[in-house]
Amino acid sequence: MKRRDFLANAIVLGTGARLGAQPAAxxxxxxxxxxxxxxxxxxxIADVGIRAGRVAAVSRTPLRAARTIDARGLVVAPxxxxxxxxxxDLENNRAQAMDGVTTALELETGPADIPAWYAAREGQRLLNYGACVGHIAVRNLVMSGRPTTGFNQQLDLEAAKRPPNERQQQEIVARVAQGLRDGALSVGFGVQYVPGTSRLELLALxxxxxxxxxxxxVHQRYAGTVxxxxxxxxxxxxxxxxxxGAHxxxxxxxSxxxxxxxxxxxxxxxxxxxGVRVTCDTxxxxxxxxxxxxxxxxxGWQERFEISHGDLEWAETGERLTEATFxxxxxxxxxxxIHMMREEDVTAAVAxxxxxxxxxxxxxxxxxxxxSSGTFCRVLGRYARERQALTLPEAIRKMTLHPAQILEGRVRAMRRKGRLVPGADADIVVFDAATVIDRADYTHPAAPSVGMRHVLVHGTSVVRDGALxxxxxxGRAVRVGLGA
Ligand SMILES: [Zn+2]
Incomplete structure (x- = not known):
């Protein structure tokens, strides 16, 4: 069905329900x-009616259903x-759900093998998932023969610093193009991790x-101030x-x-x-x-980032590093x-x-x-509510409609996400704007955020009454060309 017909249908159904033509619809x-x-x-103040995993109506007058979530005093948002x-994985999905995330996408260090990546997740996730085809992974495979899903132990650090020869570059481009045909959402790059990436290679991709x-x-080439x-x-x-002409x-x-x-x-x-197609995130x-x-x-990293060993914290233990432990x-x-940014710069970027x-x-x-656990509730609680660096509706836009619009040109499934209108996927958060906040810190990175009372993915609860x-x-696949 074309998008226009589909939305028109949904609105008609929504109107019918609003008029009471179908009670408990x-x-x-x-x-x-x-x-x-x-x-x-x-x-x-409004009611949101959900049917078959989609938003069926948004109504200022009350709607009827077999099941009701009482959202009085709470915010309802995409x-x-x-x-x-x-x-x-599921460990991360649990933390993400408590933070209000309903769709978690890997758009930087995606895999080389898109069908295998999606197959490994089908029917097994709390949240919607999707990936880019990863330049790091493809390049590593072509240049060193080793599969990797990003900048992990499998990344050949020597090959990462070498530019590809002509044949290798052609193969890298061909495999990335294949990933896109297989339904990858985008092409993901981490050029800083593979600094051998040549200008020609980047342009060809x-x-x-x-x-x-x-x-x-793209995780860009270069960082810092030197x-x-x-x-x-x-x-x-x-x-x-x-x-x-690429976006x-x-x-x-x-960062x-x-x-x-x-x-x-x-x-x-x-x-x-x-007129250049450029977007960004933080x-x-x-x-x-x-x-x-x-x-x-x-x-040269100390000069580049204007930091020293003591600004580095070993994630596994929380210890600060010295020259010897580094x-x-x-x-x-x-x-x-890496403790390296000023709060005023982060605030400016978030807002x-x-x-x-x-x-x-x-x-x-x-x-x-x-x-990993606190990003979204941190923006709502600390940046919007406490510091008033941005309004609550603007914070919500930057977590919902804005990311959906960044992707939706090619990824049609994203046109049904990030909004609360008839026809949209029923991926919905219900939270207490007065108390929502992150709890995770560098000592307790997995401490779940608080304030999310209900989180729905395709109409199914992944957080109910504040509990996971x-x-x-x-969770369903977000993928190009399949059901999108
Ligand atoms: Zn990155």
């Missing part, structure tokens, strides 16, 4: 909440969409993505997008540009004003996290938290209308960066 009604829908700018969720209408989500600095990385991507999405723009983030956002604004923390053995920590851990490899909110998170046996429904599996 809904499976579930979320009643009398403050409904905030960024797509219609609705911010009013479920949050995380465009940068490395955590793609942007051209392939542009041809498929696919977004290039030339070539974080802005040079932003400029490379804007130039590549302008010249090839470039600059990932965690704050790479840090003190230069305001200027980086001005570059994005200026390029957009001149997470709401002053610390980044990555693997210590990667090129990020090649000599050398030891860099030899063995593992995750490290900026162009950034989508993302987590960049991943928990492993309860360890990791607190952003751990055995629910309503």
């Amino acid at each position: 809904f499976d579930l009604v979320i009643a009398r909440g403050r409904v905030i829908d960024p797509s219609t700018r609705l911010d009013a 479920g949050f969409i995380d465009l940068h969720a490395h955590g793609q 942007f051209r392939a993505a542009a041809e498929a209408g696919a977004m290039c989500g 030339e070539p600095d974080g802005l040079a990385g932003v400029e490379e991507l804007i130039a590549a997008a302008a010249a090839t 470039v999405h600059i990932e965690h723009i704050t 790479n540009t840090a003190r230069l983030v305001r200027e980086a956002l001005r570059l994005v604004e200026g390029a957009r004003a001149r 997470h709401p923390y002053t610390a980044a996290m990555t693997r210590i053995e990667t090129a990020v920590f090649d000599p 050398a030891r851990y860099r030899a063995t490899g593992g995750s490290v938290v 900026h209308p162009l950034t989508a909110i993302i987590s960049d998170g991943e928990l492993t046996n309860g360890r990791g960066h607190p952003r 429904v751990a055995d629910a599996r309503p």
